[in-house]
Amino acid sequence: MSLPLFALFIAALPAQQIRQPLTQGEAPRQNWIVRAERVYTATGRAIKDGAVLVNGSKIGAVGPGAAEENGKYTLSVYAVTPGMIDASVRIGPGTAGVEQSREVTPELRIADALDLFDVRWDRQAESGVTTALVCPQDENVIGGLGIALKTAGKPTVKDRTLKADAVLRGSMGSQPSTRNSPAFQRPRSFYNRRPTTRMGVEWEWRKSFYEAVAGKNDPARALPGSAELLRALDGKLTLSIQAWTTQDIRTAVFLKEELEQEPQIAGKPRVFVDAAAEAWKEPELLVRSKVGVVLPPFPVDGRTGEGSFMAWNVAKLLCDENVPVAFSAHGGSGPLYSLASQAGYAMQGGLEFDKALAAVTSVPARFLGVEDRVGTLEVGKDADLALWNGEPFQPTSRVIGVIIDGALVLDPRPTDAR
Amino acid sequence: MLLTIATAFSLLAAPAAELPATFAIRAGHVLLDDSTVLDGGMVLVEDGRIRAIAREVDLPENCAVVEHAGWLSAGLVGLHSMGSDPAEMRDATRPVLDAEVAWAFNPRSSEYAKAAAAGITTLVLTPSPRSLSGGVSAVVKTGGGRILSRSAHLSLGFSAAALSLNAYPTSFASAVAELNNRFEKPSGAFARARAGELPCLFEVATRADVQRASEFSRRWKLRGAIYGADLAGEQLDVLSEAGLAVIVAPLSAGADRRSIQSTVKLAASDIAFGFGVDNPMLDPQAMRFTAGLCIREGMDRKRAWRALTTQAAELAGVAKHVGSLQKGRDADLVLWSGNPLELSSGVQSVYIDGKLVHEVKKP
Numbered sequence: 001m002s003l004p005l006f007a008l009f010i011a012a013l014p015a016q017q018i019r020q021p022l023t024q025g026e027a028p029r030q031n032w033i034v035r036a037e038r039v040y041t042a043t044g045r046a047i048k049d050g051a052v053l054v055n056g057s058k059i060g061a062v063g064p065g066a067a068e069e070n071g072k073y074t075l076s077v078y079a080v081t082p083g084m085i086d087a088s089v090r091i092g093p094g095t096a097g098v099e100q101s102r103e104v105t106p107e108l109r110i111a112d113a114l115d116l117f118d119v120r121w122d123r124q125a126e127s128g129v130t131t132a133l134v135c136p137q138d139e140n141v142i143g144g145l146g147i148a149l150k151t152a153g154k155p156t157v158k159d160r161t162l163k164a165d166a167v168l169r170g171s172m173g174s175q176p177s178t179r180n181s182p183a184f185q186r187p188r189s190f191y192n193r194r195p196t197t198r199m200g201v202e203w204e205w206r207k208s209f210y211e212a213v214a215g216k217n218d219p220a221r222a223l224p225g226s227a228e229l230l231r232a233l234d235g236k237l238t239l240s241i242q243a244w245t246t247q248d249i250r251t252a253v254f255l256k257e258e259l260e261q262e263p264q265i266a267g268k269p270r271v272f273v274d275a276a277a278e279a280w281k282e283p284e285l286l287v288r289s290k291v292g293v294v295l296p297p298f299p300v301d302g303r304t305g306e307g308s309f310m311a312w313n314v315a316k317l318l319c320d321e322n323v324p325v326a327f328s329a330h331g332g333s334g335p336l337y338s339l340a341s342q343a344g345y346a347m348q349g350g351l352e353f354d355k356a357l358a359a360v361t362s363v364p365a366r367f368l369g370v371e372d373r374v375g376t377l378e379v380g381k382d383a384d385l386a387l388w389n390g391e392p393f394q395p396t397s398r399v400i401g402v403i404i405d406g407a408l409v410l411d412p413r414p415t416d417a418r
Numbered sequence: 419m420l421l422t423i424a425t426a427f428s429l430l431a432a433p434a435a436e437l438p439a440t441f442a443i444r445a446g447h448v449l450l451d452d453s454t455v456l457d458g459g460m461v462l463v464e465d466g467r468i469r470a471i472a473r474e475v476d477l478p479e480n481c482a483v484v485e486h487a488g489w490l491s492a493g494l495v496g497l498h499s500m501g502s503d504p505a506e507m508r509d510a511t512r513p514v515l516d517a518e519v520a521w522a523f524n525p526r527s528s529e530y531a532k533a534a535a536a537g538i539t540t541l542v543l544t545p546s547p548r549s550l551s552g553g554v555s556a557v558v559k560t561g562g563g564r565i566l567s568r569s570a571h572l573s574l575g576f577s578a579a580a581l582s583l584n585a586y587p588t589s590f591a592s593a594v595a596e597l598n599n600r601f602e603k604p605s606g607a608f609a610r611a612r613a614g615e616l617p618c619l620f621e622v623a624t625r626a627d628v629q630r631a632s633e634f635s636r637r638w639k640l641r642g643a644i645y646g647a648d649l650a651g652e653q654l655d656v657l658s659e660a661g662l663a664v665i666v667a668p669l670s671a672g673a674d675r676r677s678i679q680s681t682v683k684l685a686a687s688d689i690a691f692g693f694g695v696d697n698p699m700l701d702p703q704a705m706r707f708t709a710g711l712c713i714r715e716g717m718d719r720k721r722a723w724r725a726l727t728t729q730a731a732e733l734a735g736v737a738k739h740v741g742s743l744q745k746g747r748d749a750d751l752v753l754w755s756g757n758p759l760e761l762s763s764g765v766q767s768v769y770i771d772g773k774l775v776h777e778v779k780k781p
Contacts, residue, residue: 093590096578101586113590115626136591144591156629156656224595 083130083384088328106225108144128386128399135169142170172248235267277308292324312349445490466772493539493750495730498694502527508546520556525563536702539750547621561775571619618642632660651680668704692730
């Protein structure tokens with residue numbers, strides 16, 4: 001965690017000073033023609049010498065050799081992919097993002113705490129990430145509702161929202177149990193009530209769900225957030241569970257499978273595990289339970305959050321086992337820490353390009369339930385495009401242009417050619 | 419005639435209480451509500467109200483006349499102040515307290531006399547922005563102790579200041595959820611705010627706070643104003659969509675230019691605005707100084723004057739009493755050495771409800 005954050009800090013300082021933030025207003029929408037030597041649609045189809053036509057805020061056409069003229073609204077680049085999707089962008093309000101007085105707060109919305117003027121949103125957009133899932137921070141056991149939003153556009157939650165209440169977010173493991181006061185003290189503050197162990201965290205999860213179920217028959221037992229928990233149990237609200245280590249991933253899956261057996265629950269919970277660094281240790285569990293994973297940023301030395309271990313080949317291992325895999329930069333940007341570079345590390349670890357592309361586009365779109373809007377280059381989908389100066393995810397390539405909802409938020413052309 | 423002179427003499431030296439109920443002031447320049455200036459005008463005061471205002475007023479027999487060579491204007495209306503004792507403006511035991519800050523008003527505090535001495539005759543006392551909802555604001559006179567309104571705004575904390583590290587709420591999300599609950603099943607001041615009877619005062623700081631407050635205001639169809647956003651002028655569309663007014667917090671001499679220019683932009687829009695007086699403490703001089711800084715940066719003078727007087731009175735819901743030099747309004751009058759929008763001008767005398775409350779003694 002500390003490495004990407006540090007890089008973010010140095011990478012972004014000059015940018016803040018020299019240019020107008022993207023969030024200042026709404027960029028004009030045009031009918032752009034994006035010509036590219038390679039059009040990677042993320043549907044399994046790659047087009048050589050093709051074009052993507054942007055029609056207002058939607059994709060109007062995708063095909064080979066669609067445009068001839070180099071008009072004012074023609075952008076010529078080496079490659080175009082769908083705008084990337086990061087299912088675990090951690091750009092939050094810090095301490096003001098966590099309700100410390102309770103450990104289970106399913107009804108709280110991170111949407112109420114967003115700062116869309118944060119310059120990190122501009123950096124996300126400019127790094128080619130066009131859709132982001134933002135969740136409550138993981139200091140709470142069940143933190144609340146996450147939101148899927150576009151990374152550029154008019155800086156209001158209303159205008160940026162792709163899917164409100166996209167997931168219910170919670171955390172297994174040590175993050176919600178650290179920094180709480182130890183036992184054997186006078187109860188000085190509400191921190192004493194919070195779990196201090198992994199088993200305590202799991203107990204809170206279980207208790208919340210069973211109380212929500214009990215509240216169905218006896219409204220007096222319903223707690224704040226019961227409605228959200230029941231929707232999650234019925235599979236109408238996807239659960240995003242942070243679990244870095246093996247035991248936490250196991251706990252998340254076991255809890256899901258146990259709840260599926262609950263006779264009072266009609267549907268099946270939909271779950272993906274976020275920051276699943278050690279998912280590679282027991283992939284059969286995830287396959288059995290149809291649980292996808294979002295991998296955390298690849299660490300340089302293998303060691304990452306909560307003492308977990310993750311090498312560059314884990315994406316390859318998981319994909320070979322048919323575990324749905326998405327990548328995340330956790331809000332990082334810049335050449336070493338962007339979402340594109342995560343896909344690059346996974347390819348260094350042996351992953352095929354198509355699967356690396358899927359892991360930053362169509363797979364996370366499915367996790368968030370927004371695959372009808374974003375994640376592939378298809379007619380009628382949102383015009384969210386990443387334009388590249390070379391083969392995507394290669395260390396020598398970068399995102400040089402970005403279109404979000406049909407608006408050009410990063411212009412690939414030299415200044416004098418616009 | 420002799421009697422008049424005698425009265426006039428005793429006036430100069432006399433404490434406020436000895437003013438007759440009916441008297442007139444003749445000033446070299448009278449600054450009217452719309453910023454037009456009467457060169458040589460008179461105001462007739464009767465029982466604490468303005469009875470007449472014109473170049474020449476027919477005075478009753480034996481009417482005392484105060485002669486003033488400088489300028490006369492309506493008293494200024496300060497829109498946001500935690501009053502003389504800010505510690506009394508936040509009850510730390512609960513985040514939401516449906517109470518009236520009018521109960522904390524100590525009219526004898528020298529802080530109000532200082533406000534009066536700065537030309538501010540009406541002040542809105544507001545709960546602390548450190549509460550999620552600290553209660554209901556009051557409108558008071560800075561001299562004489564009159565409370566014009568016990569129920570001017572419902573205060574709602576939308577900045578990080580309303581959050582705590584060790585008491586509920588600690589997060590924006592639960593703060594908004596708590597306020598949603600209060601408006602969903604409203605009682606007391608929340609019911610009146612939801613019914614549109616009581617404006618809300620949204621305490622904000624950042625642009626994200628403004629966005630959150632505007633969204634909240636639209637969700638519950640509230641009306642009111644924001645306070646504390648120095649970049650509000652950059653979010654005019656969001657504010658006008660939500661129909662919110664702006665109370666400008668005092669700017670210091672070192673304020674960055676972007677904040678001042680934002681306030682100037684505000685003045686060029688249709689959005690109603692006035693000025694506040696605490697940042698964080700009551701600093702009465704800061705209000706006129708802030709208006710001066712904005713004028714230097716291009717704010718229209720008429721608009722600035724309106725924001726200091728009539729529009730501020732409207733935002734405080736007391737426009738039928740104060741903020742204007744019209745007949746029938748409270749005789750809250752300030753005698754200045756020059757044009758009050760010039761920072762080189764000073765206050766020479768202040769009348770509140772027709773009583774002299776402040777006078778600069780000549781050596």
